[in-house]
Amino acid sequence: MAFNYAEYIRPGKLPHIWCPGCAHGTVMKSIIRAIDRVGLEKDRTVIVSGIGCASRMPGYVDFNTLHTTHGRSLPFSTGVKLADPGLNVIAVAGDGDALAIGGNHFIHTCRRNIDITLIVFNNNIYGMTGGQFSPTTPHGKLASTTPYGNPDYAFDVVELAMGAGASYVSRSTAYHAIPLERQIADGINHKGFSVIDALCTCPTTYGRRNKLGSAVDMIGWFKDNTVGIKAAGKLPPEKVEGKILTGVFRKEEKPEYCDEYAKIIEKTGGRS
Amino acid sequence: MAKEMFLAGCSSAAYGAMLSRVEVISSYPIRPYTGIMMELSKLVANGELDAEFVHGEGEHAQVSIAYGASAAGARAYTGSSGVGVTYAMECYSPAAGGRLPCQMAIADRALDPPGDFGSEHTDVMSARDQGWIMGWAADPQEVLDNTIMYFKIGEDARVLLPQFCCQDGYFVSHIPGKVSIPDQKAVDEYLPPFNNPHPLDPTKPVSHGPQIFPDQGPAIDLQRAQAFIDTPKVIEEAVADFNKQFGRNYDPFLEEYMTDDAEFVFFLQGGHARTARFAVNHLREKGVKAGMVRLRFMRPFPTEAVAESLSKFKAVGTIETSTSYGGAMKGGNLIHEVRSALYDVPNPPPVTSFMAGLGGEVVSLEEFYSMAKVLTQAAKDGKVDQYVYWVNFDKV
Ligand SMILES: Cc1ncc(C[n+]2csc(CCOP(=O)(O)OP(=O)(O)O)c2C)c(N)n1
Ligand code: SF4
Numbered sequence: 001m002a003f004n005y006a007e008y009i010r011p012g013k014l015p016h017i018w019c020p021g022c023a024h025g026t027v028m029k030s031i032i033r034a035i036d037r038v039g040l041e042k043d044r045t046v047i048v049s050g051i052g053c054a055s056r057m058p059g060y061v062d063f064n065t066l067h068t069t070h071g072r073s074l075p076f077s078t079g080v081k082l083a084d085p086g087l088n089v090i091a092v093a094g095d096g097d098a099l100a101i102g103g104n105h106f107i108h109t110c111r112r113n114i115d116i117t118l119i120v121f122n123n124n125i126y127g128m129t130g131g132q133f134s135p136t137t138p139h140g141k142l143a144s145t146t147p148y149g150n151p152d153y154a155f156d157v158v159e160l161a162m163g164a165g166a167s168y169v170s171r172s173t174a175y176h177a178i179p180l181e182r183q184i185a186d187g188i189n190h191k192g193f194s195v196i197d198a199l200c201t202c203p204t205t206y207g208r209r210n211k212l213g214s215a216v217d218m219i220g221w222f223k224d225n226t227v228g229i230k231a232a233g234k235l236p237p238e239k240v241e242g243k244i245l246t247g248v249f250r251k252e253e254k255p256e257y258c259d260e261y262a263k264i265i266e267k268t269g270g271r272s
Numbered sequence: 273m274a275k276e277m278f279l280a281g282c283s284s285a286a287y288g289a290m291l292s293r294v295e296v297i298s299s300y301p302i303r304p305y306t307g308i309m310m311e312l313s314k315l316v317a318n319g320e321l322d323a324e325f326v327h328g329e330g331e332h333a334q335v336s337i338a339y340g341a342s343a344a345g346a347r348a349y350t351g352s353s354g355v356g357v358t359y360a361m362e363c364y365s366p367a368a369g370g371r372l373p374c375q376m377a378i379a380d381r382a383l384d385p386p387g388d389f390g391s392e393h394t395d396v397m398s399a400r401d402q403g404w405i406m407g408w409a410a411d412p413q414e415v416l417d418n419t420i421m422y423f424k425i426g427e428d429a430r431v432l433l434p435q436f437c438c439q440d441g442y443f444v445s446h447i448p449g450k451v452s453i454p455d456q457k458a459v460d461e462y463l464p465p466f467n468n469p470h471p472l473d474p475t476k477p478v479s480h481g482p483q484i485f486p487d488q489g490p491a492i493d494l495q496r497a498q499a500f501i502d503t504p505k506v507i508e509e510a511v512a513d514f515n516k517q518f519g520r521n522y523d524p525f526l527e528e529y530m531t532d533d534a535e536f537v538f539f540l541q542g543g544h545a546r547t548a549r550f551a552v553n554h555l556r557e558k559g560v561k562a563g564m565v566r567l568r569f570m571r572p573f574p575t576e577a578v579a580e581s582l583s584k585f586k587a588v589g590t591i592e593t594s595t596s597y598g599g600a601m602k603g604g605n606l607i608h609e610v611r612s613a614l615y616d617v618p619n620p621p622p623v624t625s626f627m628a629g630l631g632g633e634v635v636s637l638e639e640f641y642s643m644a645k646v647l648t649q650a651a652k653d654g655k656v657d658q659y660v661y662w663v664n665f666d667k668v
Contacts, residue, residue, distance in 0.1 A: 051387075069355060069384065071330060101300075101330035129301035130310070133327065145299070145313045145327055 008032045008042075013060050018053060021215025023174035023200035027121050028057050030177050030198070031090070034184035035063075045088040048077040050102060052094035053128045053202075054121030071102030074109040077116045085258040088188065091118045096126045099135040099155050109193055110164035114257035117187040117194040120157055123202040131205025142209045157197035158249050167192035169250040173199040175222035176246065183248065192256050199226075199244070274458075274518070279451045281444040282307025284412035285351070285377045285437070287451070288419025290321045291459040294349040294375075295466075296341035298326045300334045302356040303389055304379040304441040309351065323349075331356040335363035335376065342372035342434075343480050345471030347423065350374065353441060354381030357395040361402075367434045368403025369496060370480050373426035373466070375419070376404075378438040379445035380542075382631045390632010391441035393541065393594035397605055399436070400571055403496050405503065406436035407569040408542035410527070412449045415439045417520060420454075420463055424510045427466050430502045440543035442632065454518050462517045500572045507569065525574035526581055527566040530556065534563025536587035536621075536647035539610060541567045544591060544628075544635045551640030562644055567606070578613040585621050586651035589643055592660075593629040603627050603660030624656035628663040639663050 009032075018024050035045065045063045049055035051070035058065035064087075068076040073091040081089045098106050098120045109116065125143060126132045133143035133150045136157065140149045161169045168190040172180035180198055187194030199222060201207060203215040212218050222244075229247040232240045265271070279287065285308045289297070297316070299309035315321040324341075328334030331352050341348035352360065357378060367374060382392040393408070400406060405426055409415040415437075422435040439445050470478050484492070504525075511524040527545065530552050531537060538548050545566040555562040565581055567574075582588050592604025601607045607625035614620035626643050629635045643663065650656045658666070 067387070069359075103329060126301055129303060129306050132301045132306075135329070144310055145301075145325075147314065147317045 003033055003036070005029065005032060008036070008062055009060060010062050016060055017056055019204045021201075021203045022053065022127075023123065023219060024054050024057065024121055026174040026177055027119065027180065027198045027200050028060065030181040031057075031092070031119060031184055032061065033181045034188060035090075037181065037185045038188045040088045040188065044086065045090065046077075046080050047090050047092065048073045048080065049092045050094070050097040051128070052097045052126070054092060054094035054123075055097060057092050057121075071097050071100070072105065073097065074102065074105040074116070074118065078109065078112075078114055081114055081116055081258060082261070085115070085262075089116045090188065091116055093118065093120055094127065094134075095120060095122045095124065095136040095157075096134040099157070099160070103135065107160070107164040110161050110166040110195065112257045113165060113167050113192045113254055115191055115193070117184065117190075117196070119184060119196045119198050121200055122157060122197055123200045123206060124154075125202050125206040127202040127205055131202070131209060144205070144209070157195065161195040161197075162250055166195045167250065167252045167254040168194035168248075170195075170248040171197040171199065171244075171246045173222035173226060173246065174201060175219045176226070179246070186248065186251070190251065192254055274452045274454045277451050277453055278448050279412050280307065280446050280448040281409070281412045281415045281439045282379060282446065283311045284416040284451050285419055285439065286311035286315060287453055288416040289349045289375075289377070290315050291416075291454065291456060292349075292420050292423050292463055293347065293460075293465070294321075294323050295346040296324045296326065296338070296348045298328050298334045298337035298341070298348070298350045300328045300331050300352065300356065302331075302353045302381075304381060304445040305351045305353040305356065305377065307445060308377050308379065331360040332363060335360040335367070338374040338376070339363060339367045339370070339372055342367070342374040342468070343370065343472050345466070345468040345473075347466040348374035349377070351377030351379070353379050354395045355384055358383060358398060361399060364399050364402035364404060364434075366481055369492065371432035371499070373423070373432055373434055375422055375426065375435045375437055377419070378436050379441045380438060381441045388631045389441075391443055391543075392630050392632065393438075396436050396438055397570070397594040400605075403500075404434045404436050404571065405431075405569070406438060406571045407567070408438045408440065409444060410543050410545045410566060411444060412451050415444065416451055416453070417514065417518070417522070420459060421510055421514050423466070424463050424514070425503065425506050428506045428510070429469065431499055431506050432469075433499055433503070438542070443543040443634075458517055462513060503572045504574060507572075523568070525568055525577040527568065528581060529564040529566070531563040531565065531581070531584070533561060534585055535561040535651045536589065536644075537563040537565045537582070537585050538591055538640070538643065539565050539567065539582065539588055539606065540591040540593070541570065541606070542593065544593065547635055547637065548591075548640060551637050551644070554637065555641070555644055560644055560648065562647075573609050573613070575613045578610060579617050582610065582614060583617045583620060586654070587647045587656070588621050588623045589647045590623065590625040591629065591635060591643070592625055592627050595627075595630065601625055601659040603662070607659070622650045622654060622656040624650060624658060625660045626663050627660060635663075
């Protein structure tokens, strides 16, 4: 039977603001199915976002939701989680939100290893404000602010998260909606900070300017240009060269922040 | 020769910055300011403007970049809107205290919550006491002119202060109008290159923003306050020179419309003045002696000019377009300044305030007519019944 999204959607909030062909909706559906797969209780689940097209997502889903300020989904999430560590806290953010204005929070939340799952809707651009280059816009690509090519180099979300100490790190794409769903579920189940780099598309402000074809072509591009890390190990180097690696890059048991915090409270005889 | 173009306020600000030969531009997108940075990025990319264009990773970084550039001696230009303006709040006092005359274009926008993109003055009004020159333009022409004039004023050795060059989001920033673009040579004659008296220079090292002891604080604060006391004279000179050089007709501090025989006036800032002029015309047709006074500089607040102007009328109504929650007058900000300016005037007119134009709402003609009723009554009675009226909610 087809998955019943209606149970998780706030009907009064539709239609959504996303452009036709925007992949944010596909990522949202993967998140919903992942939550369903894990079996989270709706009233014990909080979805937190910053500002941007991606960050509109919590408005559409029927959980406790918090639409905050640009770049701050993680500090707000941290506050929620610390106040009630029993809540399931999921943060969503665009690449600009998570890594430019919110970049500082990103690395520190990785370092802290608090039990929050972050899904980065990584479309390589500031969608909402009209296609300015973001920290994940590839070098040389066109944006409204780089009409002759981006002179900056992009962050690799996976490497950044691993370097900063996140204990669960994975990457999938809007084409690989089912593996993405699995990773998100895995991240939710993982105790610690989980970062899922969800590669998606902004046909309106990025695809069109860079002549990447239709919205469907852009999704198809992920199929042809990604390789799972497990498969990559077995393939000859020329088959992996220039491809984006997907899969689970790190899954590591590591003391979680709220637990460590509780231990200190216990040790000093305080009340939690 | 000056040429004419049809520009909205955002593009007009960008052209003003280009004509001012800004050397470093720092940006971060947020509507409606985005229009300014987009136009500038195009001008830079197309080689029309020789400037460094840097995209910050947020407004805090963006204003810090402008600070650094100005400290190194460059003419620096940045800008923002709404929550972007408030996010960078920490940087404003250091730039003013460091006496760095960079310019920040503001296309204003309501603050959150609940996430409203419309025009409202509260964003940068919240920064009005940080030591920046600030004022609103009423149309795209004035945006361009102010951009150039503000650099002239801010960079004057008697002033050395950063500037918020403000325009109403959308109403001015996104509605095109005819703009006369002056000739580059004429602008160069008016605005000489920026000469930072204390630039960061490896051959002659100086310190900017060092830690001080508490007893050194008041003296530095007094210097900044003194700069604001000296600024009005510089504004008068800069505006007079501008009028002469470019054939304009700006009053330095106030635009008065139909005030010669007015019984009461609307007192406001920015683009709503355009509707106010229509409202005044219509009211006049009905025999109501209305007028309008538009403030061109919020900082330095032109106390004497305001006192002189407003003491002529029988009643004054400020149109707030910004909020001061819990303030003395329980509504907006302008009324505080206006009542203070009139305090020492013998028999001052009664002053009330109107909360209108918030969250991007148009201040409609109908609203002006209902405000006119309150002010007609106040002029008759010689007093006002309320400090503040929330237009459309109160008994207005
Ligand atoms: C402090 C602040 N600065 C700027 C903005 C304007 N703004 C809104 S969304 C956005 C970026 C959106 O890009 P991204 O986070 O990549 O998400 P997308 O829209 O692409 O999903 C910006 C800069 C803001 N809301 N707040
Ligand atoms: S602008 Fe881009 S990111 Fe935003 S809804 Fe449209 S396609 Fe999606």
